[in-house]
Amino acid sequence: MNTDRQRRLRALEVMERLKRMDTEREAQSTASLRDSMVQLEAEKTALLARLSGESRIEGLEGAPYLGRFIRSMRAELDRISHEIARLQPEVAQAEDRLRAALSEQKTYETLRQRRQSEGRKAARKREAHDMDLLTVMRWEP
Numbered sequence: 001m002n003t004d005r006q007r008r009l010r011a012l013e014v015m016e017r018l019k020r021m022d023t024e025r026e027a028q029s030t031a032s033l034r035d036s037m038v039q040l041e042a043e044k045t046a047l048l049a050r051l052s053g054e055s056r057i058e059g060l061e062g063a064p065y066l067g068r069f070i071r072s073m074r075a076e077l078d079r080i081s082h083e084i085a086r087l088q089p090e091v092a093q094a095e096d097r098l099r100a101a102l103s104e105q106k107t108y109e110t111l112r113q114r115r116q117s118e119g120r121k122a123a124r125k126r127e128a129h130d131m132d133l134l135t136v137m138r139w140e141p
Contacts, residue, residue: 005119012112019105026101030094037087044080047073 051073057066 005115009112009115009119012108012115016105016108016112019101019108023098023101023105026094026098030091030098033087033091033094037084037091040080040084040087044077044084047077047080051077 051070055066055070055073057063
C-alpha cells in the first residue's frame, strides 16, 4: 500500500515537472511575441518622430524629395501597423495558452501536495495507533 502511494506521488511529481516544462515553453513563446510587439511599437514611434522632425524643407531643392520621403515613411508606418495588428491576436492566444498551462501545472502541484499531506496524516495516524497499542500492551498484565 505504501509503495503504491509512493509510486503515485512520483507519477504526480513527473507530471508536475512536465507541465512546468510546458509552461516555461509557453512563457518563452509569449515573451518572444511580446518582444516583437514592443520592437515594432518602438520602430513606429521612431518613424513618427523622424517623420515629424524631417518633413520640413528649408529650400526648394528638397521639395521634389519631400513627397517621396513622406510617402515612404507612411508606407513603412502602415506596414508596421499591419504587422502589429497581425501579432495582437497571436499574443492574445499565446497568453491564453500560458494561462491554461499555468492552471494545469497548478492543478498537478495542488494534487501532489494534497496527496503528500494525506500521506503524512496517515503516517501520523498509524504511529499514534501503534503507540496506543504499545501503551495497552505495556499496561496489560
